[in-house]
Amino acid sequence: MRQLCIATMFALGCLCTGQASAQSALMKQAQGLFKPIPTTAPALPGNAATPAKQELGKMLYFDTRLSESHALSCNSCHMIGMGGVDLQETSLGHRWQHGGRNAPTVYNAVFEVAQFWDGRAKDLEAQAGGPLVNPVEMDTTPEHVIEQLKGIPGYTAAFAKAFPGVADPLTFDNVRKAIAVFEATLITPNAAFDRYLKGSEEALDANQKAGLELFIGKGCVACHNGINVGGSMYAAFGVIERPGAEILPPDDKGRFAVTKTASDAYVFRAASLRNVALTPPYFHSGKVWDLRQAVAIMGNSQLGADLNDGEVDRITDFLGSLTGDQPQVMLPILPPSVATTPRPKP
Ligand code: HEM
Ligand code: HEM
Incomplete structure (x- = not known):
């Protein structure tokens, strides 16, 4: 009996060790x-992250006033709290138009070889301008984005803080830079x-x-x-x-x-x-x-x-098993519009 037990233990032992080494392989x-x-968020070349830039990027990401209609923000199609997507076949954009492709998640996008399904933007910074001017997404222009943001007094200070020592920090390039820095934090x-x-x-x-x-x-x-x-x-x-x-x-x-x-x-x-x-x-x-x-x-x-x-x-x-910790993002309080702030265009 004792022999049997030892033999069984030995056999089990082999089995376990065998399994363990197979798993390790x-x-x-x-x-x-x-x-x-x-x-931690990876660094973006030529676009150093600071808390002020991250915060500004987050504000821009959630601000619907970046779209012509003031109805859509980046978050409309890449929802934080919902996998960074919109769960739509193709997204609903400007005036309820559908685009031609499914919206990929923004989570971990910073690690992609290039952005979009066809890789047409080389990185997050290059990508961020795309949806703003896409007629079936946010349908605005770089000039109008700047006019809009300059018309919201709180943004002047937020850009100055995010891009210190620059004469005119409120530029389209800096809009893209700030959004990219925020997006780089969206990792799981x-x-x-x-x-x-x-x-x-x-x-x-x-x-x-x-x-x-x-x-x-x-x-x-x-x-x-x-x-x-x-x-x-x-x-x-x-x-x-x-x-x-x-x-x-x-x-x-x-x-x-x-x-x-x-x-x-x-x-x-x-x-x-x-x-x-x-x-x-x-x-x-x-x-x-x-x-x-x-x-x-x-x-x-x-x-x-x-x-x-x-x-x-x-x-x-x-x-x-590829679902990671989802980003916990505190909603930003956006600077208020004033009487002279450009209005939504229908
Ligand atoms: C897309 C899984 C093999 C290239 C996808 C998607 C899944 C997937 C789930 C959709 C992801 C999404 O829409 O978010 C798999 C599995 C594979 C496999 C389980 C093995 C059985 C491959 C191979 C290639 C490949 C071998 C390259 C030769 C692609 C491409 C897409 C894709 C190009 C994007 C397709 C599109 O929507 O245009 N894969 N894949 N996959 N996979 Fe695979
Ligand atoms: C693609 C960010 C606004 C719909 C992407 C990608 C990023 C991104 C990083 C590429 C992800 C990847 O390739 O893995 C942003 C930002 C926005 C914004 C920062 C605000 C400035 C929107 C809006 C919509 C939208 C408002 C819907 C109306 C899409 C679609 C794609 C895409 C359909 C895929 C397009 C293609 O591959 O041709 N976005 N997005 N995005 N986004 Fe957005």
Whole structure:
């Protein structure tokens, strides 16, 4: 009997050690492919962060007076507290117009190789001017933004504090700089997957580990890797099999519009999968509401892999481990309009 017990203990011991080393191998592999989200905002080159600049950027992010109608702010389409998205297929912009693409999250956008689904803006600073002047988003002009902000007395002091020692700090460039500095604070560290990458075996459960193994083994990782589990490169949507027009509308050729290179037709930035469980609907078209379906589509379109239900479930479990601590943002008190402040345009 005693012998049996010892034999059983030995066998269990081997099993446990065996499991532990298999898990560690997976962890090591993951550590070579991905990186945890840092706990502090990264520095932006040529745009040093200060508390005053961050606060100004936050004010601008929430101020609807930056739009022509005074009805929309950055937060209308990238809602803090809701994954940094609007949960719409395509966003509702100026005069209830719908844009052509789904709004990606602003969370962790600072880590992307470039901004927008087609990477047409090189960084957050370059991006921030885009929605302000986009006719289906905020529909204003750089000149009007400045006229508007100069018409709100509190902003003069806020810009002077954020950009000290500058003769005329209230410029469109500085609007973009301040917004970018605020956006760089919108990061989501401490996801279960980050804790795993930092060495905690318990951070992922067995299903999530099985999903991670599939994510690596099936080849998702070829395009979704690095700090954002994506967002670092471009690829055709439909490397193996182009999805139907209901998911990949033929009139949006993605990066082709930026590079005018034939091989860039239907090429998009491989999406970041950070917080992906919080940000339906999926793809640049926003046509897919179920993350499991998005995973299955990717299997077919990018890898030619017909993932079975169990595999889709496990990969989806793993994607759930990418939800990090959401930014806690105290709403700014915006400087009041006065009698002479430019009014909303209908
Ligand atoms: C894309 C920030 C206003 C809808 C983006 C991205 C950022 C951003 C950083 C790129 C994210 C990425 O590529 O991962 C801002 C800021 C805004 C603003 C700072 C205010 C100045 C808006 C508004 C709307 C909107 C008001 C909706 C009416 C979109 C859409 C995209 C996008 C549809 C994707 C467009 C494309 O890829 O062609 N925004 N956004 N944004 N935003 Fe905004
Ligand atoms: C988008 C997962 C493989 C390139 C996405 C999205 C998910 C996903 C969930 C939508 C994200 C969102 O809209 O927020 C996966 C999984 C894969 C896989 C689970 C493995 C089964 C790949 C591979 C490539 C790739 C191998 C590159 C060859 C892309 C691109 C997009 C994307 C370009 C953006 C598509 C668009 O909307 O235009 N992926 N992916 N993916 N993925 Fe993958």
